[in-house]
Amino acid sequence: MTNPSALILKIALLLLPLQGTDAEPEILISKQDIHLGEEIVMLCKVGEEGEIAWHLNGEEIDPDRVEKIDELSSKLTVKKATMQDAGRYTCHCEYDNGHTEEKGLQLYVHEGPSFGSTKVYHEFLEGKDSVVPCLVSGRPAVDVHWLRDKEEIPSNAGMRVRQLPDNSLLIEKVRREDAGTYVCQGQIRGRQVYAPLSVSVVVNAPPTVRIREEVKKVLAGPEMNVSLLCLVSGQPKPNISWTMPQPFDPSRHEFNSDSSQLTIRSVARNDFGEYICTATNKISESSATIMLHVYEAPEVIVSAEQQSVSVGESVSVSCNVSGHPQPEMHWLNKHTGHTVDSTTDRVRAVNGALVIDAVVPSDGGVYSCMAISTSGNASRDVAIYTQPGLPQCLSGSPGPSSVHFSFRHSPISGGTPITNFVLQWRQSAVEQWKEITVPVSGPLVIDNLRPYTWYTVRMAAMNAVGVGQFSEANTVRTQGSREPDSPVLSTDEKKIEGNSFSVPLKLLEDGGNPLLQFNVRYKQDKEGAEWKEMQLPSDSVTVSLQDLSYGSDYVLEVSAVNSNGSSIPTIFNFTISGQSGKGSSQSMTKGSVVGIVMVIFLVVFLVVDATCCYTNRCGLLMSIAVKFFGQNVPGLKMLEGDETTNGEVNLKGLPTPIGSVQNDGIQTLSKEAGQLTEVTCDKAPLTKNEKNVHTAHA
Numbered sequence: 249m250t251n252p253s254a255l256i257l258k259i260a261l262l263l264l265p266l267q268g269t270d271a272e273p274e275i276l277i278s279k280q281d282i283h284l285g286e287e288i289v290m291l292c293k294v295g296e297e298g299e300i301a302w303h304l305n306g307e308e309i310d311p312d313r314v315e316k317i318d319e320l321s322s323k324l325t326v327k328k329a330t331m332q333d334a335g336r337y338t339c340h341c342e343y344d345n346g347h348t349e350e351k352g353l354q355l356y357v358h359e360g361p362s363f364g365s366t367k368v369y370h371e372f373l374e375g376k377d378s379v380v381p382c383l384v385s386g387r388p389a390v391d392v393h394w395l396r397d398k399e400e401i402p403s404n405a406g407m408r409v410r411q412l413p414d415n416s417l418l419i420e421k422v423r424r425e426d427a428g429t430y431v432c433q434g435q436i437r438g439r440q441v442y443a444p445l446s447v448s449v450v451v452n453a454p455p456t457v458r459i460r461e462e463v464k465k466v467l468a469g470p471e472m473n474v475s476l477l478c479l480v481s482g483q484p485k486p487n488i489s490w491t492m493p494q495p496f497d498p499s500r501h502e503f504n505s506d507s508s509q510l511t512i513r514s515v516a517r518n519d520f521g522e523y524i525c526t527a528t529n530k531i532s533e534s535s536a537t538i539m540l541h542v543y544e545a546p547e548v549i550v551s552a553e554q555q556s557v558s559v560g561e562s563v564s565v566s567c568n569v570s571g572h573p574q575p576e577m578h579w580l581n582k583h584t585g586h587t588v589d590s591t592t593d594r595v596r597a598v599n600g601a602l603v604i605d606a607v608v609p610s611d612g613g614v615y616s617c618m619a620i621s622t623s624g625n626a627s628r629d630v631a632i633y634t635q636p637g638l639p640q641c642l643s644g645s646p647g648p649s650s651v652h653f654s655f656r657h658s659p660i661s662g663g664t665p666i667t668n669f670v671l672q673w674r675q676s677a678v679e680q681w682k683e684i685t686v687p688v689s690g691p692l693v694i695d696n697l698r699p700y701t702w703y704t705v706r707m708a709a710m711n712a713v714g715v716g717q718f719s720e721a722n723t724v725r726t727q728g729s730r731e732p733d734s735p736v737l738s739t740d741e742k743k744i745e746g747n748s749f750s751v752p753l754k755l756l757e758d759g760g761n762p763l764l765q766f767n768v769r770y771k772q773d774k775e776g777a778e779w780k781e782m783q784l785p786s787d788s789v790t791v792s793l794q795d796l797s798y799g800s801d802y803v804l805e806v807s808a809v810n811s812n813g814s815s816i817p818t819i820f821n822f823t824i825s826g827q828s829g830k831g832s833s834q835s836m837t838k839g840s841v842v843g844i845v846m847v848i849f850l851v852v853f854l855v856v857d858a859t860c861c862y863t864n865r866c867g868l869l870m871s872i873a874v875k876f877f878g879q880n881v882p883g884l885k886m887l888e889g890d891e892t893t894n895g896e897v898n899l900k901g902l903p904t905p906i907g908s909v910q911n912d913g914i915q916t917l918s919k920e921a922g923q924l925t926e927v928t929c930d931k932a933p934l935t936k937n938e939k940n941v942h943t944a945h946a
Contacts, residue, residue, distance in 0.1 A: 273300075275339050282333075290325075300314075333355070337355055362443070368446060382416060384432070391436075455480060477508065493521030500513045520540055521539075552565050556712075582616050588615070609634055616628070636660060640656065647693075653671065673694050749802070758808070759810050768783070
């Protein structure tokens with residue numbers, strides 16, 4: 249087998265570059281620290297030919313131990329190194345020219361470090377002082393260091409974990425966390441030569457058992473599971489066992505992997521008792537006890553959940569409660585929120601039963617049998633149904649051929665909702681009662697009665713059990729029916745915004761029959777404007793009109809309608825002013841324009857008529873003057889009996905009587921039998937009054 253040192257030297261020799269003649273000798277060796285008995289190979293290389301000699305500590309080594317490689321190199325081999333082979337080796341070369349050179353190298357030989365029979369596994373009891381020895385030998389001297397997790401353990405006095413002068417490791421009051429691997433490392437003094445030894449430390453501890461709950465409470469039930477936990481510690485790891493009040497049942501009892509948790513499924517009442525958890529290891533054993541209390545939730549059973557009974561009869565409902573611990577039982581009236589006492593009252597609890605004597609409508613409702621215990625509460629409801637109570641504060645208001653019923657307070661329901669009302673009426677005591685059944689949501693009205701007739705009426709409530717007591721009879725007289733009154737439009741509360749208008753609407757009297765609707769129509773107050781119509785619901789309180797014309801007058805008519813017809817319409821006039829922001833010429837309303845035109849026309853008419861009157865003795869003013877002054881109108885001269893006229897008066901410009909038209913256009917008035925022929929300047933016949941005036945003067 250090839251010596252590793254020799255192989256390394258050969259490689260180094262091949263790789264060594266050629267030296268110049270001025271190069272000093274060089275010693276090649278694989279390492280300087282040699283273990284006792286190991287082979288030593290050293291190579292000396294010189295720069296030129298000469299005699300090479302080896303020395304150890306100044307003394308020449310036997311040439312027989314030296315091997316000449318070539319003219320420039322020499323090899324020294326030590327088969328098995330001894331402690332005496334350590335020292336300073338010198339390669340001495342004497343060149344052919346008489347010049348000498350040498351090169352020195354210190355070689356170290358050691359033995360160890362060696363740990364001999366040192367134990368590498370130690371067990372200690374928790375809380376005790378423990379010493380871990382480390383026996384190290386070697387040459388030259390060996391230094392010892394203790395390491396844990398690659399960190400050196402100090403040797404300072406007072407440290408709980410420290411290295412002692414004899415190279416052993418001291419652990420005072422050993423703890424669980426002190427367990428692990430420690431390294432005892434030996435080092436050849438002064439050299440980088442190390443030898444580690446791993447030592448395992450195990451800290452043993454007696455078992456301890458801890459439990460989170462010494463007393464555990466659980467309700468029994470098929471869906472109820474409970475887990476009992478036993479927290480165990482110790483070294484070596486303890487074994488866990490359980491002692492139970494019931495034999496182990498694999499279908500209901502289940503352990504986890506290390507048996508530290510026991511799960512009981514579908515907990516039953518007989519699972520209560522003591523459960524003992526025991527932990528055991530090679531040192532000792534320990535145990536703890538868990539007390540399991542199993543409760544049963546209260547349960548309530550009633551003989552009937554619903555009971556119908558007539559007013560005046562008695563009823564009894566029994567109730568049984570169970571559970572662990574035994575619950576207390578109470579009856580509760582859920583309507584009033586009061587418990588039913590075990591007294592001699594009409595409503596009472598007797599030996600767990602609810603008893604009601606001589607049932608009245610207010611007894612109807614829901615009663616609850618309650619079970620109360622430390623394990624919980626439970627209840628079961630019982631519904632008692634009876635007929636409704638008497639309608640309170642009932643009144644009947646006559647209408648046209650009808651009677652309307654109303655009451656201030658709803659009747660007592662009897663425990664179940666009122667579904668209908670029975671309305672009865674008759675005209676005399678000898679007649680049979682007539683009746684109708686009205687749904688509770690419908691109007692309480694008796695219709696189709698005779699108007700202006702006396703009736704006796706009464707009413708009773710009805711529920712699922714039956715009809716309750718009838719109210720006291722009332723005597724009412726029906727009224728006649730007619731159309732509603734005209735609606736009232738509140739003038740003071742009208743509102744005009746832009747081209748929109750609204751006014752409050754109110755109806756004082758509906759005429760005895762329900763109002764059906766309001767009919768509304770409106771138009772511009774001008775000739776040729778068309779009416780616009782609309783209908784409002786009977787409950788409307790406002791009439792609102794939109795998109796009206798600016799600068800316009802309007803007329804509004806509103807009438808109310810019932811089954812007998814329509815009221816007289818209420819008429820309301822209003823004006824929508826011109827749009828704001830426009831010029832004065834545009835703000836003038838159409839009515840203003842019409843007024844101005846009429847004034848202008850009247851002025852022109854008067855001017856023309858006055859001109860006609862004073863120039864041609866005609867026109868309206870002339871007619872008025874004749875009525876007041878007769879024929880003696882100032883300025884009018886009537887000539888009678890003139891010889892030149894033969895009793896005729898010529899009036900220039902006046903019309904000529906029939907048969908008296910002259911060629912020159914002059915008309916004449918002829919006097920016959922003391923009468924003047926009727927003449928008007930506008931050729932129109934005289935009015936009746938004018939004729940009377942003329943007749944009187946004639």
